[in-house]
Amino acid sequence: MADVLVLGAGIVGVSIAIHLLKRGRTVVLVDRREAGEETSYGNAGLIQREGVAPYTFPQDLGEILRYGLNDRIDMHYHPLALPAVAPFLFRYWRASRPQSYALVKRHYEPLIRHCLTEHGALIDEAGAGALIDKKGWYRVFRTAEKRDAQFAEARTLAQEFGVGHAELDAAAMAEREPGLGAAIVGALHWTDPWSIRDPGALVKAYRDLFERLGGTVVRADAMGLERKGAGWSLPGGIDAAEAVVALGPWAGDLTSRLGYDLPLGVKRGYHMHYGQSGNRPLANWVQDAERGYMLAPMAMGVRLTTGAEFAQRDAPSTPVQLDRAEVAAREVLPGLGGRLEAAPWRGARPCTPDMMPVIGRAPRHAGLWFAFGHAHHGMTLGPVTGRLVAEMMTGESPLIDPAPYGAERLLG
Numbered sequence: 404m405a406d407v408l409v410l411g412a413g414i415v416g417v418s419i420a421i422h423l424l425k426r427g428r429t430v431v432l433v434d435r436r437e438a439g440e441e442t443s444y445g446n447a448g449l450i451q452r453e454g455v456a457p458y459t460f461p462q463d464l465g466e467i468l469r470y471g472l473n474d475r476i477d478m479h480y481h482p483l484a485l486p487a488v489a490p491f492l493f494r495y496w497r498a499s500r501p502q503s504y505a506l507v508k509r510h511y512e513p514l515i516r517h518c519l520t521e522h523g524a525l526i527d528e529a530g531a532g533a534l535i536d537k538k539g540w541y542r543v544f545r546t547a548e549k550r551d552a553q554f555a556e557a558r559t560l561a562q563e564f565g566v567g568h569a570e571l572d573a574a575a576m577a578e579r580e581p582g583l584g585a586a587i588v589g590a591l592h593w594t595d596p597w598s599i600r601d602p603g604a605l606v607k608a609y610r611d612l613f614e615r616l617g618g619t620v621v622r623a624d625a626m627g628l629e630r631k632g633a634g635w636s637l638p639g640g641i642d643a644a645e646a647v648v649a650l651g652p653w654a655g656d657l658t659s660r661l662g663y664d665l666p667l668g669v670k671r672g673y674h675m676h677y678g679q680s681g682n683r684p685l686a687n688w689v690q691d692a693e694r695g696y697m698l699a700p701m702a703m704g705v706r707l708t709t710g711a712e713f714a715q716r717d718a719p720s721t722p723v724q725l726d727r728a729e730v731a732a733r734e735v736l737p738g739l740g741g742r743l744e745a746a747p748w749r750g751a752r753p754c755t756p757d758m759m760p761v762i763g764r765a766p767r768h769a770g771l772w773f774a775f776g777h778a779h780h781g782m783t784l785g786p787v788t789g790r791l792v793a794e795m796m797t798g799e800s801p802l803i804d805p806a807p808y809g810a811e812r813l814l815g
């Protein structure tokens with residue numbers, strides 16, 4: 404019998420498993436697939452030190468109506484899914500109102516503050532430095548209004564939270580990325596973040612570290628979790644005193660079976676890899692700020708990732724945002740080549756309505772812990788979450804105050 408079952412081997416579960424092992428616990432890491440093959444594989448690969456202000460639901464009625472037209476790149480929705488997702492969207496809208504949002508940012512920032520140091524320690528120990536670039540990322544602008552507004556916002560964030568940035572005109576951006584098209588009038592360079600050339604490979608490197616340190620990885624279906632005495636058990640005699648739910652967008656399937664009515668949602672997203680032609684290949688992570696997609700020069704090609712799609716998690720793919728983004732991306736990066744895969748990848752960002760992850764004790768079950776709902780920043784926050792959960796479980800004094808992330812806040 405192990406001390407802990409960690410359910411889910413995405414970036415969050417693998418990081419928790421390593422941190423528990425380092426604190427002397429015996430740990431079994433459980434997934435129905437290989438580590439890092441779901442959401443933690445398909446993301447844009449940014450460790451977003453600048454991401455202190457999570458993405459809000461629009462507050463301006465005109466903007467909401469424009470989104471309602473459903474013809475944009477940064478957001479898409481399935482009209483038939485609206486009745487099911489409306490309660491989540493309503494709470495999301497409410498948490499995005501200025502007063503509530505100011506509090507969310509204050510609680511969210513301490514998590515983000517530690518993302519580079521916590522990843523850095525694991526990257527070094529896993530010997531995964533070759534997967535990482537430390538050059539920040541660029542948000543490029545097509546209009547002076549958007550550029551100036553975002554420069555102003557960046558200055559506020561820099562003042563409030565100390566995030567690093569530089570304001571570039573078109574010529575300075577062209578020097579850094581000579582392959583960009585003429586549509587660009589300037590860029591915001593977030594200077595602190597790191598980027599990952601293959602996010603799935605980083606999770607696998609962390610999983611290898613976990614095994615090297617003595618951890619056990621098991622293929623099993625976490626939905627079979629049952630109470631066994633004072634502990635927890637999975638079919639096949641996989642038993643432990645405690646269990647951690649780190650199932651990303653599938654977490655709600657298990658927590659609702661255990662009786663928790665958590666208002667979880669997903670923002671689906673797509674990616675496609677592209678080749679590059681010409682002698683000025685994209686070298687940096689670039690977001691087209693006005694259109695809302697990212698170009699990430701990864702190991703497997705330029706990965707174009709899309710914004711949010713509100714739909715049932717498992718509904719068939721409708722990659723209209725990707726098709727629209729590809730047209731826009733060819734203006735920004737004329738050397739963007741052909742598609743490298745037959746079909747787009749689809750994933751689902753695991754979301755809570757107040758934009759903060761759920762991290763901490765399960766309110767009604769001894770020995771059960773939650774770690775999910777990291778939305779747009781799970782790749783960023785996996786290691787800091789891992790440390791926090793392990794510290795809470797072993798009674799160490801935690802790196803930051805975990806109180807704001809408890810599941811209680813979301814339960815009726």
Ligand SMILES: Cc1cc2nc3c(=O)[nH]c(=O)nc-3n(C[C@H](O)[C@H](O)[C@H](O)COP(=O)(O)OP(=O)(O)OC[C@H]3O[C@@H](n4cnc5c(N)ncnc54)[C@H](O)[C@@H]3O)c2cc1C
Binds near residue numbers: 442450625781
């Ligand atoms: C398009 C896109 C771009 C993104 N870009 C970024 C970015 O640049 N930076 C960033 O920080 N974040 C980004 N994200 C968000 C980030 O990818 C997620 O927040 C993060 O990967 C979630 O990690 P996780 O470990 O919680 O979930 P996952 O990686 O999904 O892991 C959950 C695991 O649970 C397993 N599982 C599920 N059900 C079962 C079951 N029944 N039994 C056993 N195992 C099960 C799965 O196989 C999976 O391995 C992006 C997301 C998307 C979709």
